[in-house]
Amino acid sequence: MNTGSLATTDWSAVALFVVVAGAMLWGLVFFLRQNRSDLDSLQETLRSERDEDDEEEKTR
Template identity: 55%
Template sequence: MESAVASSIDWGAAALFMLIGLALLWGFAFFLRQNRKDYESLQQTLASEEDEANE
């Protein structure tokens, strides 16, 4: 016997919400990776400017 909740699920809407959720997670991960690269680049720039100032 099927439950009333399981038979009333709109699987198309559920798939759409899952797709949107995965896209948001992917975008957040991409943002964090890009942010880390920018941070490392900034650290290198600051270190090289500090070395030039000390010379």
């Protein structure tokens, strides 16, 4: 291994890559959590509307 290549590594580029990768990972996690929250809310809304429709059918 060439020990000179390690000394010439551009550490600012490595740090930038790590920061950008971390931000993208955080954004993906945030997106998936928000999607899960929206899905739960939608399922609850659909469940309550279905229950209301069932009650209306029983009164007819």
